[in-house]
Amino acid sequence: xxxxxxHKQVTFLQLQNAELKQELAxxxxxxxxxxxxxxxxxxxxxxxxxxxLFNAIEDVIIVLNAEGxxxxxxxxxxxxxxxxxxxxxxxxMHEVLPSVIADNFLDCVQQAIATKKTRKIxxxxxxxxREICFEASIxxxxxxxxxxxxxDISERKQMENQLRKQTENxxxxxxxxxxxxxxxxxSEKMSSLGQLVAGVAHEINNPVxxxxxxxxxxxxxxxxxxxxxxxxxxxxxxQPEIQDLLHELDLEFIQTDLPKTLKSMKIGTQRIREIVLSxxxxxxxxxxxxxxxxxxEGIDSTLLILQHRLKEQVKRxxxxxxxxxxxxxxxxxxxxxxxxVFMNLLTNAIDAMEEKxxxxxxxxxxxxxxxxxxxTSVIDTNWIEIAIADNxxxxxxxxxxxxxxxFFTTKPIGSxxxxxxxxxxQIITEKHSGKxxxxxxxxxxxxxxxxxxxxx
Ligand SMILES: Nc1ncnc2c1ncn2[C@@H]1O[C@H](COP(=O)(O)OP(=O)(O)O)[C@@H](O)[C@H]1O
Ligand SMILES: [Mg+2]
Numbered sequence: 001x002x003x004x005x006x007h008k009q010v011t012f013l014q015l016q017n018a019e020l021k022q023e024l025a026x027x028x029x030x031x032x033x034x035x036x037x038x039x040x041x042x043x044x045x046x047x048x049x050x051x052x053l054f055n056a057i058e059d060v061i062i063v064l065n066a067e068g069x070x071x072x073x074x075x076x077x078x079x080x081x082x083x084x085x086x087x088x089x090x091x092x093m094h095e096v097l098p099s100v101i102a103d104n105f106l107d108c109v110q111q112a113i114a115t116k117k118t119r120k121i122x123x124x125x126x127x128x129x130r131e132i133c134f135e136a137s138i139x140x141x142x143x144x145x146x147x148x149x150x151x152d153i154s155e156r157k158q159m160e161n162q163l164r165k166q167t168e169n170x171x172x173x174x175x176x177x178x179x180x181x182x183x184x185x186x187s188e189k190m191s192s193l194g195q196l197v198a199g200v201a202h203e204i205n206n207p208v209x210x211x212x213x214x215x216x217x218x219x220x221x222x223x224x225x226x227x228x229x230x231x232x233x234x235x236x237x238x239q240p241e242i243q244d245l246l247h248e249l250d251l252e253f254i255q256t257d258l259p260k261t262l263k264s265m266k267i268g269t270q271r272i273r274e275i276v277l278s279x280x281x282x283x284x285x286x287x288x289x290x291x292x293x294x295x296x297e298g299i300d301s302t303l304l305i306l307q308h309r310l311k312e313q314v315k316r317x318x319x320x321x322x323x324x325x326x327x328x329x330x331x332x333x334x335x336x337x338x339x340x341v342f343m344n345l346l347t348n349a350i351d352a353m354e355e356k357x358x359x360x361x362x363x364x365x366x367x368x369x370x371x372x373x374x375x376t377s378v379i380d381t382n383w384i385e386i387a388i389a390d391n392x393x394x395x396x397x398x399x400x401x402x403x404x405x406x407f408f409t410t411k412p413i414g415s416x417x418x419x420x421x422x423x424x425x426q427i428i429t430e431k432h433s434g435k436x437x438x439x440x441x442x443x444x445x446x447x448x449x450x451x452x453x454x455x456x
Contacts, residue, residue: 051075054074054075054076055074055075055076056076057076057149058076058079059076059077059080059149059150059151060074060076060077060080060081060134060136060148060149060150060151061073061074061076061077061147061148061149062074062077062088062147062148062150063141063145063146063147063148064093064109064145064146064147064148065144065145065146066109066110066113066144066145067092067106068092068093068094068102068105068106068109069090069091069092069093070088070089070090070091070092070093070096071089071145072089073085073088073089080127080132080134080150080152081127082096082097082125082127083096093105093106093109094106097125101123101125104123105123108121108138109138109146109148112138112139112140112146113140113144113146116140117140118137118138118139118140119137119138120135120136120137120138121135121136121138122134122135122136122153123136131154132152132154133152133153133154133156133157134150134151134152134153135150135151135153136148136149136150136151137149178406178407179406179422179426181406182406182407182419182422182423183423183426194336197279198279198280200279201276201279201280202280204272204276205273205276208269208272208273208276209273211265211269212266212269212270212273215262215265215266215269216266218262219259219262219266222258222259222262223259226254226255226258229251233246233251274304275304275305277301278300278301278302278304278305279301279305281297281298281301281335281339289334290332290333290334290456291332291333291334291335292330292331292332293330293331293333293335293338294328294330294331295328295331295333295338295376295384295386296325296328296376298335298338298339298342299342299374299376299386301339302339302342302343302346303321303346305343306343306346306347306350309347309350310350315357315362316357316362316365316370317362317365317366317369317370319350319353319369319370319371319372320369320370320371320372321371321372321374322371322372322373322374323373323374323375324373324374324375324376325374325375325376326375326376326377326378327378328376328377328378328384329378329384329454331384331452331454332453332454332455332456333432333452333456334427334431334432337427337431338427338432338452340423340424340427341423341424341427341428341450342388344420344421344423344424345388345420345424345448345450346372346388347420348420348421349372349388349389349390349392349446350372350390351392351411351416352390352392352393352394352445352446353370353372353390353391353392353393354392355392355393356370356391356392356393356443357370368391370390370391370392371390371391372388372389372390373387373388373389373390374386374387374388374389375387375389378454379451382453382454382455383451383452383453383454384451384452384454385449385450385451386449386450386451386452387447387448387449387450388447388448388450389445389446389447389448390445390446390447391444391445392445392446393442393443394440394441394442394443394444394445394446395438395440395442395446396442400438400440403421403438404421404422404425405418405422406418406419406422407419407422408421408422424436428450428452432452432453432456433452433453433456434450434451434452434453435449435450435451435452436448436449436450436451437449437451
């Protein structure tokens with residue numbers, strides 16, 4: 001009986017044990033489910049938050065792998081996508097985009113992964129026939145994935161462009177104003193200078209002609225007088241006073257020197273006449289209208305005016321002028337203004353050679369002399385070309401770029417005005433519808449090419 005009771009008890013306990021075990025298992029299960037649910041909720045919340053964040057950022061957000069395959073595309077991207085997201089996810093960039101762009105993009109993705117650094121790029125895509133500009137950051141996300149965040153900056157770009165255009169316009173206006181000012185200043189200067197030169201030339205012209213004309217007579221008279229003295233000398237030289245005076249005067253010397261003196265005076269006045277003529281040609285008062293002129297005459301008169309700078313000096317031999325003049329027709333132009341251009345180019349050439357001379361000895365210059373080569377030719381039925389080349393100091397690219405700007409000069413204060421080139425350019429291009437080109441090599445020399453129409 002006791003045993004039976006014990007057995008019952010055991011069975012009961014066993015049963016109870018099994019029940020408890022089951023209950024425990026259930027609790028465990030419930031507990032696990034609960035935790036899972038909680039985790040799930042938390043994750044869900046997290047995802048919802050993330051999604052909200054994504055949507056709030058109105059950017060294109062794309063996850064890509066190292067081979068450029070689209071893994072995920074955030075919904076916020078939709079308005080700025082090259083193709084709808086469904087047509088992108090799972091595909092590679094090369095399957096979606098034009099290959100040149102895809103090449104470039106894949107490069108960026110792979111570089112970001114390789115360097116583990118965020119890359120920034122700007123690019124534009126045609127979406128719905130509209131060019132959209134993007135600014136993108138490509139950041140490493142996993143082992144071999146990146147997140148590509150791109151922002152539409154078309155509006156900003158447009159504004160930038162507008163601003164740039166406005167600035168350009170303003171700069172142009174300023175440039176134009178500057179040029180007008182220079183032109184006004186210069187034309188004022190030139191016209192008063194021209195008038196002065198013309199006036200002086202005119203005033204000198206008369207007395208010089210007077211002297212020059214009379215020199216011929218003086219020559220004749222002195223010749224006659226010398227002959228007369230010769231004759232006297234043969235017959236009537238006994239008086240001691242005459243003897244004394246003859247001795248004092250050194251008659252023999254006078255006899256040989258007087259003709260020489262007169263000859264050099266004649267050369268001198270001839271030269272003054274040439275200079276006066278050049279001054280007149282140079283400052284031609286017919287500036288107001290187009291005239292048919294001989295260009296060579298203009299160049300030659302300018303060279304003559306510059307003679308004092310070309311001739312031999314203590315520190316250097318004379319500057320060689322080599323002319324290759326072609327057969328030119330008369331050219332319809334503003335002669336005075338064109339002469340001014342020749343003057344500007346030639347003085348610049350001389351300046352450039354003097355600058356090069358400053359580091360050379362007389363002998364060195366003599367071995368490699370200063371030369372200005374002037375070529376003229378007809379190049380077309382209605383065009384001529386004038387080339388002025390020097391073997392001076394030359395220009396850097398930087399100087400060449402700025403050379404035409406008013407007031408630009410590389411010369412010391414007081415010696416350069418920086419106006420010569422800008423005025424010359426204007427006279428050639430605007431006043432004569434021509435072209436002015438420059439070829440220069442540093443330390444070798446410079447050549448200016450002027451091209452102007454024969455008829456305007
Ligand atoms: N033939 C040349 N060789 C070298 N540099 C030159 C030559 N012509 C012009 N330049 C450069 O262009 C600049 C501007 O010339 P320009 O307008 O005549 O002004 P400026 O002669 O008063 O300096 C010069 O300062 C010089 O640097
Ligand atoms: Mg100059």
